[in-house]
Amino acid sequence: MSADHQSLALLLFSVFVAVTLGITTWVSRHRQGSAEEFYAGGRLFSPMENGFAIAGDYMSAASFLGVTGLIALFGYDGLLYVVGFQVAWLVVLFLVAELVRNCGRFTLADVVATRMRERPVRIAAGTSSVTVSVLYLVAQMVGAGSLVALLLGRTGEAAQAWTVIGVGALMVIYVSLGGMRATTWIQIVKAVLLLGGTVVLTALVMIRFHGDLDRLLLTAADRSGHGNAFLAPGLKYGGGWTARLDFISLGLALVLGTGGLPHILSRFYTVPTARAARRSVIWSIGLIGGFYLMTIVLGFGAAAIVGPDAVRGSNAAGNTAVPLLALDLGGGADSTAGTVLFAVVAAVAFATILAVVAGITLASSASVAHDLYASLRHPGGRQRSEVTVARVAAVGIGVVAIALGLLARDLNVAFLVGLAFAVAASANLPVLLYSLFWRAFTTRGAVWAVYGGLIPALLLVVLSPVVSGSPDSLFPGTDFQFFPLQNPGIVSIPLGFLAGWLGTVTSPELPDAAKHAETEVRSLTGAGAV
Amino acid sequence: MQSSNGRSRGAGDESANVSGDHPDRTPAPEDTRYRDPWYDALASGWGEGEARGAPTARVPAARREERPQGGAEAAADVYLEVQRSAAFQEVRSRYRRFVVPGAAVFLTWYVGYVVTATTAPDFMARPVAGAVNVAMVAGVGQFLTTFLFTWAYARHARLRRDRAALELRWDTQELTRGVRGGAS
Numbered sequence: 001m002s003a004d005h006q007s008l009a010l011l012l013f014s015v016f017v018a019v020t021l022g023i024t025t026w027v028s029r030h031r032q033g034s035a036e037e038f039y040a041g042g043r044l045f046s047p048m049e050n051g052f053a054i055a056g057d058y059m060s061a062a063s064f065l066g067v068t069g070l071i072a073l074f075g076y077d078g079l080l081y082v083v084g085f086q087v088a089w090l091v092v093l094f095l096v097a098e099l100v101r102n103c104g105r106f107t108l109a110d111v112v113a114t115r116m117r118e119r120p121v122r123i124a125a126g127t128s129s130v131t132v133s134v135l136y137l138v139a140q141m142v143g144a145g146s147l148v149a150l151l152l153g154r155t156g157e158a159a160q161a162w163t164v165i166g167v168g169a170l171m172v173i174y175v176s177l178g179g180m181r182a183t184t185w186i187q188i189v190k191a192v193l194l195l196g197g198t199v200v201l202t203a204l205v206m207i208r209f210h211g212d213l214d215r216l217l218l219t220a221a222d223r224s225g226h227g228n229a230f231l232a233p234g235l236k237y238g239g240g241w242t243a244r245l246d247f248i249s250l251g252l253a254l255v256l257g258t259g260g261l262p263h264i265l266s267r268f269y270t271v272p273t274a275r276a277a278r279r280s281v282i283w284s285i286g287l288i289g290g291f292y293l294m295t296i297v298l299g300f301g302a303a304a305i306v307g308p309d310a311v312r313g314s315n316a317a318g319n320t321a322v323p324l325l326a327l328d329l330g331g332g333a334d335s336t337a338g339t340v341l342f343a344v345v346a347a348v349a350f351a352t353i354l355a356v357v358a359g360i361t362l363a364s365s366a367s368v369a370h371d372l373y374a375s376l377r378h379p380g381g382r383q384r385s386e387v388t389v390a391r392v393a394a395v396g397i398g399v400v401a402i403a404l405g406l407l408a409r410d411l412n413v414a415f416l417v418g419l420a421f422a423v424a425a426s427a428n429l430p431v432l433l434y435s436l437f438w439r440a441f442t443t444r445g446a447v448w449a450v451y452g453g454l455i456p457a458l459l460l461v462v463l464s465p466v467v468s469g470s471p472d473s474l475f476p477g478t479d480f481q482f483f484p485l486q487n488p489g490i491v492s493i494p495l496g497f498l499a500g501w502l503g504t505v506t507s508p509e510l511p512d513a514a515k516h517a518e519t520e521v522r523s524l525t526g527a528g529a530v
Numbered sequence: 531m532q533s534s535n536g537r538s539r540g541a542g543d544e545s546a547n548v549s550g551d552h553p554d555r556t557p558a559p560e561d562t563r564y565r566d567p568w569y570d571a572l573a574s575g576w577g578e579g580e581a582r583g584a585p586t587a588r589v590p591a592a593r594r595e596e597r598p599q600g601g602a603e604a605a606a607d608v609y610l611e612v613q614r615s616a617a618f619q620e621v622r623s624r625y626r627r628f629v630v631p632g633a634a635v636f637l638t639w640y641v642g643y644v645v646t647a648t649t650a651p652d653f654m655a656r657p658v659a660g661a662v663n664v665a666m667v668a669g670v671g672q673f674l675t676t677f678l679f680t681w682a683y684a685r686h687a688r689l690r691r692d693r694a695a696l697e698l699r700w701d702t703q704e705l706t707r708g709v710r711g712g713a714s
Contacts, residue, residue, distance in 0.1 A: 076654075076665055080647065083672045087640045090679050094629045098687075217661035232655030232665050233647040244648040251644035255637070275692060278684065285680050289673055296669075514606035517613035524621055525695045527612075527702035 008339060012347035016193075017170065020354070023185045024178035036530075038387045039106040039366045040269040041180035043530075047276045049188060051283020054267050056187030058085075058258075058284065059194055059291050060136075060356040061143030064349055066413035067292075068325075069318025071299025072311045075220070075230035077237050078299055080247065081418070082292045084254025089288065093281045096259040099436050099523040101268040101277035105530055107363075108265050108428055109371040112435045114522070115515045116443040119375045124450035126371030128427035129262040131454060132420055133364035134400055136261070137357060139416035141167065141405025144353045146319040146413070147346060161406055167350075168402040171357040175365060176391035183358045184270060190355035195291060197348040201322070201341075202294040204329040205301035216297070220304035230303070242484040250418050253489030257421025260428030263363035274526050301325055319413050323349065357401075361394050368393035408474065411466070418487050419461055426453030426492035430500045436523055438504075440511045445504030452499020453492055460488035604709035612702050621694045628686045636679055643668050 036042060045053070063085065070078030104110035109125035141164050148163040174182055209216045217231055224230040237247035258264060268277040302311060302321040305328050314320045326345040330338030369390035408416065431449040434441045460483045461467065467474050469481030485491075504511075522528050612618050647654055647665065654665035 076669075079669050080644065083640075083643070083669055086676055087636065087672055090636050090676055090683075091633070093680060093683055094633050214660040214662070217666075221661065228655065228657075228661075228663075231661060231663055232651055234651040234655075237648060238651060247648045248644055251641070255640055275687075278687060282680055282684055285676065289677060293670075293673060514610055518606065518609040520622070521609045521612045521618060521698070521702060524625060525612075525618070525698040525702060527699045528706065529699075 008343035009346040009350075012343055013350045016189075016347060016351045017354075020174065020182075020186045020189065020351075023189070024174050024182040027182040027185065028178050035106065035370070035386055037181065038179035038390060039266065039362075039370065041184050043270060043272055045184060045270045047271060047279035048283055049184070050267060050271050050276070050280035051287065052191045053184045053187035053270070054264065054280055054284035055287035055291070056189075056191030056194070056355055057263055057267060057359040058288055059191065059352065060417065061140050061349060061353045062413045062417035063292065063295060064194065064198075064352055065143050065146070065319045065322055066139075066317075066415070066417065068295050068299040068302060069311065069315070069321040069413075070236070071296065072302035072306070072321040073308050073318045074236040075224060075226065075300075075303065076233050077235050077247070079296060080233070080237075080251060081254065082296060084251050085258070086285075086289055086292050088255045088258035089281065089285045091255060091259045092264070093278070093285065095433065095436070096265070097268050097277045097281045098274035100265055100432070101271070101274045102523045102526045102529045103436070103519060104265075104269065106266065106269055106366050106370050108260075108262055108432060109367070112431055112446050115435055115441070115512065115519045116446050121443060121446050122371040122375040124447045125428070125431065126367045126375070128423070128450050128454045129367040129371070130364050130397070131458070132260070132424045132428065133262055133360045133367070134397065134404065135420035135423060136263070136417065137360050137364075137397070137401035138404040138408050139413050139420060140353045140357045140360070141401055142408050142411060142416060143319060143413040144350070145405060145409050146315050146317070147323070147349055147353075149315070160409075164405050165402055167354060167357060168398040168405075170354060171361050172395050172398040174354075174358040175361045175394040179387075180266075180270060180362060183355075183362050184267075186355045186358055190351045191287065193348050194352050195287065197345060198291055198294045198298070201301075201326060201329065201345070202297050205297055205305070205325075208301075208305065208329065213297075216300055216304055220300040222304075223307045224303055225308070245490060246485045246487055249422070249485055249487040249490035252493055253418060253422035253425050253487055256425035256429050256489075256493060258424075260424035260432065261421075262367060262424075262428070263360045266363045266366060267359075274529070298322055298325060305329065317411060317413070317415075361397055361401075364397050365390040365393040368397070411472075411474070415486070419466070422461075422487050422489040422492060423454065423457045425489060426457040426496040427451075428453075429493075430496040434497075434500050434504075435519065439513075439516050440504055441500070441516075442504050442507040442509050442511050444507040444509065445500045445502075448503030449496055449500025452503070453496025456495045457488045457492035460485075460492060464488065605706045608702065608705045608709060612698065612705070615698075617694060618698055621691055621698060624686075624690050624694075628683070628690075632679060632683065636675065639675060640672065643672060 063082075067078055067081045067085075070081065072078070100108075100111055103114055107126070108129055109122045112121050112125055144167045145160050145164050148160045174186060178186075205216065206213075209219070221228055221230040226235060229235060233247075237243045268280070271277050271280055299321070302325040306321065306324045311318055311321045311324060314324060323342055323345050327333055327338045327342040330341035332338050369386050373389045373393075374386065427450050430453055431446050434449060435446065463480065463482040464486055465473055465481050465484070466486050467481070468476075469479040470476070473481075483491075646668075654663065654668070656664045658664060658667055
């Protein structure tokens with residue numbers, strides 16, 4: 001790409017960074033120190049603000065770059081992601097949002113710990129939350145990497161690494177200085193930018209095809225070289241039974257994973273009541289639904305206008321389809337409009353990554369400090385030191401995510417997110433639903449449910465073709481592949497539920513009826529909620 | 531925006547605030563409405579008479595006993611008692627009667643969609659109109675049903691559950707505050 005693209009995109013991105021850093025310092029002027037402030041932003045955001053922030057947290061690089069790329073390359077099969085991402089919000093709305101808001105304080109483990117012996121449950125839920133967050137972070141880092149590779153060309157390996165490091169450093173600054181309040185405002189700004197950018201691009205695609213969706217689809221099918229098969233399922237996940245099972249596995253992981261994502265759960269604590277949490281989810285369902293419907297248009301638009309070959313040529317996994325589409329829509333690489341649009345889209349994508357990364361880092365640092373640290377150490381000067389620990393944890397998580405992000409550079413972002421969802425659905429959702437709805441659930445059941453989902457999910461990923469045994473895997477040279485599917489959800493999600501049930505029925509301990517009553521009454525009425 | 535509605539921070543202040551002017555409580559809907567900072571915005575959104583779905587739930591029974599014993603055990607008893615109360619059972623069953631069938635329907639519809647997409651691609655590829663085939667219709671249909679379910683859930687919660695839950699909340703907090711000797 002030419003120097004113009006680069007400098008303009010970098011300029012826009014610097015503006016975003018400056019604005020967000022400004023927000024961070026402005027927000028962190030007065031209040032400091034309290035855990036309430038750091039993890040939950042004082043709990044006084046309005047439902048609309050929180051709805052935008054949830055949408056900002058959820059519409060990640062995986063959606064903007066990854067899913068559009070998959071649609072551009074594989075047509076209809078990319079659309080499954082979008083449908084799964086969207087329907088998942090019904091699970092959140094129906095079963096999770098209000099009850100979690102009522103029962104917990106800062107993290108997932110809070111909800112479970114209300115009923116159970118605190119220490120083992122916190123350690124288990126904290127571990128799985130951190131794991132999910134790190135996987136999700138890696139996906140965002142990979143997205144940042146591919147964007148930079150596109151901006152700087154194939155030679156910029158060192159620059160790519162430095163960008164990933166830079167993104168990591170920025171997120172640590174946002175989170176450790178600004179806490180939840182700054183992170184929320186960054187999400188809101190980013191959500192507005194991203195939705196604005198998507199609306200503009202979608203409008204341009206529709207103008208290019210004179211508002212004729214039919215022609216858009218036909219042109220996409222035509223240019224893909226697959227004909228009508230491009231518009232029907234089967235290109236990526238057709239063929240053998242393993243590929244089909246993979247598709248179903250992914251579908252399950254997407255729809256059940258959202259309710260277990262720590263950075264989404266922690267957003268419900270930033271509003272004052274369960275009813276406000278419900279209304280934030282309704283806002284976000286509207287925003288996210290609109291966004292995903294537009295990404296479908298963008299994906300097929302990229303196939304029709306840029307062409308799958310050009311997309312694949314730029315990034316094998318398809319992560320750069322949208323920036324390329326923007327370049328073309330503006331009038332091509334030599335035109336001013338093309339340059340500007342490309343730079344804007346690249347900057348928006350950067351902003352997206354940065355904001356999501358900040359949200360996840362905050363949630364995982366909360367898990368480390370509030371759950372793991374608090375359980376593993378003797379209670380000392382609690383409140384103050386907990387926030388300090390959370391700030392330090394943000395740095396540590398940043399370092400881990402940077403390292404893994406550099407390693408996983410060539411995987412599709414949406415695919416990586418699919419893995420994070422699978423782990424969340426296997427390890428976090430069973431324990432959450434059991435604690436909220438099952439009277440007989442015990443501490444042992446809770447611990448088993450977490451580990452019984454977490455360990456199989458991670459093991460199956462390690463033994464899958466993602467890690468070894470195929471040309472596209474992380475370590476193509478070795479082969480310890482054993483499990484044929486790329487997404488472990490179809491096995492590990494039932495295992496998580498099964499382990500929770502098994503742990504409960506084999507548990508010598510009787511379920512505590514009073515604690516169950518407390519959870520049930522609190523979850524449905526909001527009594528005693530903070 | 532946050533502090534303008536005069537909402538006090540923290541549950542402790544809040545319940546103290548409420549119980550202060552509660553004793554002469556008659557079924558006064560406006561009363562509860564102003565307790566919740568988001569309530570009015572919510573009720574005004576859809577332009578429906580809220581009296582229609584007004585739930586019958588109140589917990590007069592739970593408040594008559596004031597126990598002298600203090601501490602967490604008594605608080606636990608309060609929760610058990612509220613859990614057994616008819617008002618709470620009603621809220622819970624309303625919630626479950628909506629959520630369980632609803633979740634079953636949308637999960638079945640979604641899984642059915644995914645399974646059909648993998649096992650019957652030919653059916654999904656059947657054209658409907660122009661380039662649009664069954665798969666496209668089903669995919670967009672998933673979006674539409676998601677919006678529909680969201681609307682239905684919000685409506686159900688607002689009309690059938692919210693007020694009863696709010697009353698239970700204040701009553702429960704008042705009771706736990708009572709047995710804990712003022713500190714909630």
